[in-house]
C-alpha cells in the first residue's frame with residue numbers, strides 16, 4: 001500500500017481559499033485536512049470540504065459525456081460529444097449569428113483559468129454574455145463608486161481593531177477561517193458586534209448583538225451617523241477627503257436618532273452604543289454579502305462606506321469597511337481587448353431575459369460551473385427558459401437539475417482533481433490547485449475540452465498552451481515579485497529531492513493597508529458619500545387566508561453542510577426546513593409539515609420553531625434541490641438590486657400555511 005500526501009487549494013466559491021493537504025492511499029483519498037502552516041487555513045477545513053470525497057463518490061457524479069437520445073441522457077465517447085457540439089454551434093452561428101449563443105458561467109470553481117471558458121465564446125463569437133452578479137454585484141458596485149475599488153486591509157489588521165462589527169455576516173458558517181482571527185482580536189480586547197436580523201451560529205461570538213428589521217441597515221447606519229454629527233464626533237477632515245458631505249449630512253439630519261432607531265427597529269440606546277464605537281475606534285466593519293441582495297442593497301453598502309469614512313475609520317489601521325478582497329488582482333487577465341458582446345443577459349433576470357431574447361433568440365446555452373435552475377431567483381421561469389432553449393450544454397462534475405435539462409453533459413474534474421490558480425475574496429494569499437488524485441479516465445480538464453473544441457470548429461485564435469504555461473501567463477506580472485509558479489509550489493522542493501515546502505504566498509500587489517496613501521481610488525481621490533435614499537423595496541405577499549401566518553421576510557442563508565446547491569453528507573433529506581419564531585405561527589407545532597407560500601411559488605417544508613428569532617422572519621437554507629421541491633428560489637421573485645445588477649433574493653415575503 002502506498003500512502004502519499006498532496007497539496008492543493010480549495011476552489012469553491014468561499015472566501016477562505018484553503019490550503020488543503022490530502023492523504024492518498026492506493027489512488028484513493030483517505031483524509032483531507034487544512035494545511036497547519038497556512039496563515040489563514042491553520043490546520044482545519046470546513047464540514048463541506050472535509051466530507052467532499054463522499055460527495056465525489058455519489059451516483060450523481062458524471063464520469064462520461066452524456067448526449068440526449070430518445071429523451072434520455074446517454075453515455076457517449078468524447079469524439080461523438082464534441083463532434084455534435086461543434087456541428088450545432090457552427091450551424092447556429094451561421095444561421096442566426098453568434099448572439100444566438102449564450103455562455104453562462106457561475107462560481108462552482110473560482111479557478112482563474114476558468115476565464116478561458118469565457119475566452120472561447122469571445123473568440124468564437126463574440127457571443128451573448130451575462131451582465132450583473134447575483135452574488136456580490138450591488139456591494140461591489142457601491143464600493144467601486146464610493147471608494148474606487150472593492151478590496152480590504154490585510155486580514156490580520158483586524159488585530160489592531162478596538163471593535164469589529166460583523167454587519168450581516170455569519171462567519172461560523174460561511175467564512176469559517178475568519179473565526180480564529182476574530183477570537184484572537186477579542187482575546188486582545190476588541191469588542192465584537194453582530195448586526196443581523198437572524199440569530200445564527202456566529203451570534204455567540206459577539207459580545208453585543210443587534211437584530212434590526214430586515215433590510216433596514218440603511219436607516220441604522222444613517223442613525224449612527226446622526227449621533228456622530230450631533231455629538232461633534234465626525235472626523236474634522238471629512239470635508240477634505242469626502243465629496244458630497246453637505247448632501248449626506250442633510251440626509252442624515254432628515255430624521256432624529258429616535259426616528260432612525262424606530263425605522264431600524266432597534267432601541268435608541270443600542271444605536272448610540274454602536275455609534276460610540278465608531279466615534280472612538282478603530283472600528284472595522286465586515287460587511288456580509290447577504291444584505292446587499294436586496295433592492296436597496298447598493299444603498300445599504302454605500303451607507304456603510306460613508307459611516308466608516310466620516311467617523312475617521314477608513315484610513316486607519318484596525319478600521320476599514322471590508323466587503324471583498326480583490327481576488328483576481330494579482331493575475332493578468334487572459335483577454336486584453338475589451339470585447340464588444342452583441343447582447344447581454346442580466347444574471348438576476350436570466351429566465352425572463354432568455355425568454356424575451358429575440359432577433360435572434362438564444363438558441364444555444366452553455367453552462368459552466370453553475371446550477372441556475374436551483375440557484376437563480378424564480379426557478380420555475382429559469383427552468384422553463386432553459387427547457388425552451390434549442391441546444392443546451394452543461395459542463396459539471398455532477399448531474400444537477402440544470403444538467404438534467406441539457407442536450408449534452410460534459411464531465412469535468414472535481415476540485416480535488418482540477419488544476420488551476422486561486423486568489424481569495426476573504427484574504428490576500430494566493431494558491432495553486434493541483435490534482436491530488438487522477439480524475440476518472442473519461443473526465444477532461446475544462447481547458448482541454450475547449451482546446452479540442454477549438455480544433456473542431458477551426459478556431460485558431462484560442463490558446464493551445466499547457467496548463468502550466470497558462471498558469472505562468474496568469475502570473476506574469478507578479479512572477480518576479482515572489483509569486484511565480486515555482487514560488488506557489490514552495491520553490492519546487494527543498495533542493496534535496498524532498499517534498500515541496502509549504503507554500504503560502506501573499507499577493508505582492510495587496511498593501512497591508514488598502515488606502516495607505518490617505519486617498520481612495522475614485523477619479524478625484526475622494527470618498528463619494530451617499531446623499532439620497534433608494535426607493536422602498538417593492539414586495540408583495542399572498543392574500544391573507546384562514547390559518548396562515550402574517551407575511552414573514554424570507555431569509556435563505558448559507559448552511560454549514562452545503563455549498564449553494566451542493567450538499568455534503570446526508571443533505572436535506574426528503575424536504576427542506578423553515579425556522580420561525582413560535583409567536584409568528586400560532587397553532588403550528590414544531591416539526592409540522594407546512595406550506596411556504598409567496599406570489600412566485602410554494603414549497604413544503606418542515607417547521608422549526610425558534611424563539612431566538614425575530615417575529616417577522618422565516619429562515620430557510622440557501623441551497624436545496626429544485627427537483628426535490630426544496631429550493632427557496634421557487635419562492636423568490638427575480639428582481640435586480642439598485643446598483644450592480646445583483647439579485648434581490650432577500651426581498652421576499654412568505655406566509656406559512658397549513659398543508
Ligand SMILES: Nc1nc2c(c(=O)[nH]1)N[C@H]1C(S)=C(S)[C@@H](COP(=O)(O)OP(=O)(O)OC[C@H]3O[C@@H](n4cnc5c(=O)[nH]c(N)nc54)[C@H](O)[C@@H]3O)O[C@H]1N2
Nearest residue numbers: 168170174195198215288289290291557558559562563564
Ligand atoms: N457553508 C457555506 N459557506 C458559504 C456558502 C455556502 O453556500 N455555504 N456560500 C459562499 C458564497 S457563494 C458566498 S457569496 C458567501 C455568502 O456569504 P453571505 O451571504 O454573507 O452568507 P450567509 O452566511 O448566508 O450570511 C448572510 C447573512 O446576512 C444576513 N442578512 C440578510 N439580510 C440582512 C439585512 O437586511 N441586514 C443585515 N444586517 N443582515 C442581513 C443573514 O441573516 C445572514 O446571516 O459565503 C460562501 N460560503
Ligand SMILES: Nc1nc2c(c(=O)[nH]1)N[C@H]1C(S)=C(S)[C@@H](COP(=O)(O)OP(=O)(O)OC[C@H]3O[C@@H](n4cnc5c(=O)[nH]c(N)nc54)[C@H](O)[C@@H]3O)O[C@H]1N2
Nearest residue numbers: 106107108109135368369370371375395396556564565622
Ligand atoms: N435563495 C438564494 N439563492 C442564492 C443565494 C442565496 O443566498 N439565497 N446565493 C447566491 C450566491 S451568493 C451564489 S454565488 C449562487 C451560487 O450559485 P451556483 O454557482 O450556481 O452554485 P452551485 O449550486 O454551487 O453550482 C455550482 C456548480 O458548479 C459545479 N462545478 C464545480 N467545479 C466545477 C468546475 O471546475 N467546472 C464546472 N464546469 N463545474 C464545476 C458544481 O458541481 C455545481 O453543480 O447562488 C445564489 N443563489
Ligand code: SF4
Nearest residue numbers: 010014017018046049
Ligand atoms: S469551502 Fe471554504 S472553508 Fe471549506 S475548505 Fe474550501 S475554502 Fe476552506
Ligand SMILES: [Mo]
Nearest residue numbers: 013107135136
Ligand atoms: Mo456567492
